[in-house]
Amino acid sequence: MTTIQGNYRKRFRIECLFRALKPKGFKLESTHMTLHDHVERLLCLLTLTYVWCVLVGILQECPLKRHGRRAWSVVTLGLRALVRSISRGADHVDEEVLTLIKLLGLSETA
Structure with a gap:
């Protein structure tokens, strides 16, 4: 039973990635790339x-729905925060952008 649950967890994470790549997220299909x-x-x-x-979305505040889950996915929250921070312009690098970039570094717990 534990193996079945573990496999389903892995599969669900992969499904979340594919959902984010499709029209709901990054819109990979609209590139029309074939090579x-x-x-x-x-x-x-x-x-x-x-x-x-x-990683960015986990840190974002999000209102909860009545059933207790977040109103938006962590991917959506993270993408919004990244776009908002980066679109301010290259000449306006603030602490928020640097903090978001540091999230890509190696974890101290690893």
């Missing part, structure tokens, strides 16, 4: 971006 090398590089980049969005 294998280009798609592979883009998929790697989007996977790293997905992980970054999750």
Whole structure:
């Protein structure tokens, strides 16, 4: 039973990644790329971006719905925070942007 639950957990995480890559998130399909090398590089980049969005989204405040779950996914919250921070302009690097970049570094617990 434990193995079945563990496998389902892994599968669900992969499904969350694919959902974020589709029209609800990064809109991978709208690139219309067909060259294998280009798609592979883009998929790697989007996977790293997905992980970054999750790390940033966990830190964001979010209202809860009546059933106790977040109103938005951590990926959506993270993507919004990253876009908001980065779109302020290259000449305006503040502590928030530096903090978000530091999230990509190695964890001290690893």
